[in-house]
Amino acid sequence: MSAQAQAPPARSGSRTVRRLEPAALFGVMSRDVAIFGRYWKATTFSSIVQPTIYLLAFGLGFGALQKHVGHWTYVQYVGTGVVATAVLFSSAFPGMFNTFIRWQFQRTYDAILAAPVDVEELVTAEVLWISLRAGVYCMAPLLVAIAFGLAPNVGMLLVPEIGFLTGFGFACFGVTIAAVAKTIDNFNYITSAVLTPLFLVAGTFFPVSSLPAGLRTLAQINPLYHCVQLVRDASLGDLGVADLGHAAVLVAFALLMWRLAIWRLGSRLID
Amino acid sequence: MATTAHSSRQAPAAGEAQAAIALHGVVKRFGSIVAVAGLDLEVPAGICFGLLGPNGAGKSTTMRMLTAQTLADEGTLRVLGYELPRQSKQSRLEMGVVPQLDNLDVELTCRQVLAVFARLYRVPRGEREAAVTRALELANLVPRAETIVKELSGGMRRRLLIARGLIHRPRLVLLDEPTVGLDPQVRQELWTLIDGLREEGVTVLMSTHYIEEAERLADTVAVMSKGQIIARGAPVELVRAHAGEQVLEVYGPPPHLAQVSALAAAEGWSSRRSGPAVAILRAETLNGKAPEGVLRPASLEDAFVALTGEDIE
Numbered sequence: 001m002s003a004q005a006q007a008p009p010a011r012s013g014s015r016t017v018r019r020l021e022p023a024a025l026f027g028v029m030s031r032d033v034a035i036f037g038r039y040w041k042a043t044t045f046s047s048i049v050q051p052t053i054y055l056l057a058f059g060l061g062f063g064a065l066q067k068h069v070g071h072w073t074y075v076q077y078v079g080t081g082v083v084a085t086a087v088l089f090s091s092a093f094p095g096m097f098n099t100f101i102r103w104q105f106q107r108t109y110d111a112i113l114a115a116p117v118d119v120e121e122l123v124t125a126e127v128l129w130i131s132l133r134a135g136v137y138c139m140a141p142l143l144v145a146i147a148f149g150l151a152p153n154v155g156m157l158l159v160p161e162i163g164f165l166t167g168f169g170f171a172c173f174g175v176t177i178a179a180v181a182k183t184i185d186n187f188n189y190i191t192s193a194v195l196t197p198l199f200l201v202a203g204t205f206f207p208v209s210s211l212p213a214g215l216r217t218l219a220q221i222n223p224l225y226h227c228v229q230l231v232r233d234a235s236l237g238d239l240g241v242a243d244l245g246h247a248a249v250l251v252a253f254a255l256l257m258w259r260l261a262i263w264r265l266g267s268r269l270i271d
Numbered sequence: 272m273a274t275t276a277h278s279s280r281q282a283p284a285a286g287e288a289q290a291a292i293a294l295h296g297v298v299k300r301f302g303s304i305v306a307v308a309g310l311d312l313e314v315p316a317g318i319c320f321g322l323l324g325p326n327g328a329g330k331s332t333t334m335r336m337l338t339a340q341t342l343a344d345e346g347t348l349r350v351l352g353y354e355l356p357r358q359s360k361q362s363r364l365e366m367g368v369v370p371q372l373d374n375l376d377v378e379l380t381c382r383q384v385l386a387v388f389a390r391l392y393r394v395p396r397g398e399r400e401a402a403v404t405r406a407l408e409l410a411n412l413v414p415r416a417e418t419i420v421k422e423l424s425g426g427m428r429r430r431l432l433i434a435r436g437l438i439h440r441p442r443l444v445l446l447d448e449p450t451v452g453l454d455p456q457v458r459q460e461l462w463t464l465i466d467g468l469r470e471e472g473v474t475v476l477m478s479t480h481y482i483e484e485a486e487r488l489a490d491t492v493a494v495m496s497k498g499q500i501i502a503r504g505a506p507v508e509l510v511r512a513h514a515g516e517q518v519l520e521v522y523g524p525p526p527h528l529a530q531v532s533a534l535a536a537a538e539g540w541s542s543r544r545s546g547p548a549v550a551i552l553r554a555e556t557l558n559g560k561a562p563e564g565v566l567r568p569a570s571l572e573d574a575f576v577a578l579t580g581e582d583i584e
Contacts, residue, residue, distance in 0.1 A: 023393050024391065027387065027390035027391035028391070030386070030387050030390050031376065031379070031387040034383045034386075034387065035378050106374065106377065107370075107374035108374060110340065110370065110372075110374050111374040111435075114338045114340065114363065114368035115368075115388060115391040116360045116361070116363040116364040116392065116393065117360075118360055269340070270341070270342060271335075271340075271341050
């Protein structure tokens with residue numbers, strides 16, 4: 001078809017491959033970056049508008065009834081709670097939908113796995129990208145809350161890292177769900193029966209202490225609860241020893257979900 | 272086992288003397304279905320090898336096993352000297368894959384698709400742009416470099432798919448049904464491209480169910496049926512061995528054709544219905560009893576049908 005076919009083919013036999021190679025991770029992520037270039041405007045719009053609506057609704061509506069939660073003002077409380085909400089939605093949903101669409105509908109993962117990339121690298125790269133994005137975009141609600149009167153604090157610089165860590169776990173959770181789902185409609189079960197309770201029973205809009213004992217226990221094992229606590233303590237200059245515990249839960253959740261996602265998706269991608 | 276694995280690390284450099292692909296006793300089951308049933312397949316380096324077979328013969332499963340996207344239940348697999356699945360990632364670095372089903376990133380431009388795969392195939396940073404340009408030229412897509420994939424025609428998408436598999440100048444290329452569903456003109460273009468690969472010294476393994484494609488492109492053809500290779504050789508040899516030199520095609524109304532079929536059965540001639548005619552193989556060996564008909568040279572399709580008992584398409 002063209003004259004290019006004359007140079008001798010390369011011989012790349014001397015190079016050897018290893019596990020979790022940066023080249024493979026960056027390769028997969030470069031694809032995400034290229035695609036992100038097409039829809040960043042929509043993502044940015046919703047990541048700012050959504051917390052604004054939450055803050056308006058809860059701040060003006062609910063805040064009129066309840067000025068304080070514990071020793072915090074309601075803007076402090078909800079403004080930081082909304083950050084965790086943003087992390088959950090910007091990681092669990094892409095984890096589920098992107099994985100399912102790219103694997104089942106577009107078959108992109110088949111193409112990537114035919115290249116020198118293994119399932120571990122594919123999942124890790126996809127999840128890293130999602131959680132990096134979650135870490136950056138969870139700053140949006142915080143900025144909105146500052147506009148609503150939340151005082152800036154140096155501890156807020158920790159928020160992207162907390163968002164990244166939590167987002168990593170939930171993105172892996174999403175990948176795992178996509179791997180076990182039979183159809184994309186199955187995600188409705190997860191959204192309504194798992195994600196919605198997780199997001200409400202986490203101390204986002206009202207304190208966990210106001211819940212009955214059973215739900216309080218549930219909140220303790222909800223990673224999002226620990227994310228909310230960390231974000232709140234960091235943003236409001238309230239960090240203490242308990243926050244090490246919260247961070248430890250998030251690290252454990254991320255590691256567990258990471259291995260689970262690789263295992264489950266691997267068993268579906270490789271037959 | 273350990274010794275072979277170790278020696279294989281140096282082996283690929285030895286190159287041409289060694290088979291590019293060597294499968295022995297490979298079995299793959301999906302539940303109760305045996306897709307590949309004790310497959311032995313050797314593809315020497317530097318040739319275009321055609322894997323021919325009806326749908327469901329196990330061609331695509333075999334292709335997927337070569338990239339370790341399907342894992343064999345039994346048998347040994349070596350690709351470019353690497354043992355699969357353990358060293359599969361290493362072998363994938365040196366081979367290109369063109370799948371049967373289009374799995375291009377529809378939201379990206381042609382240039383972006385190629386750039387992503389240049390990274391995935393570890394093309395060094397400084398060479399990536401040149402590799403992308405070369406691939407665009409190879410696929411005749413330079414004017415479409417900035418076009419989003421979903422806006423391309425079917426033929427362009429297939430060319431991009433092939434260019435993507437060649438971005439890193441692989442030593443081995445797997446083509447799974449490379450021209451299925453394409454119009455004749457596009458098919459001709461792709462054949463020229465595939466033929467160009469062989470001239471470069473690239474080993475090509477191509478699965479197809481288009482007889483003409485195998486006949487035109489492949490140095491060696493293997494016929495696969497029910498998960499096994501049932502015949503193998505140069506297309507000309509296969510025709511001679513399994514269909515003879517000439518075929519007699521007898522035309523006529525259905526009752527006449529039924530008579531001819533009965534006569535062939537009685538005389539022990541190998542025959543089959545071929546569209547509106549009865550085709551009798553090895554026409555050169557028929558004695559004076561041959562019915563009136565048209566003689567034509569035997570084709571690979573005749574050999575294929577004689578071997579598999581199945582009509583193509």
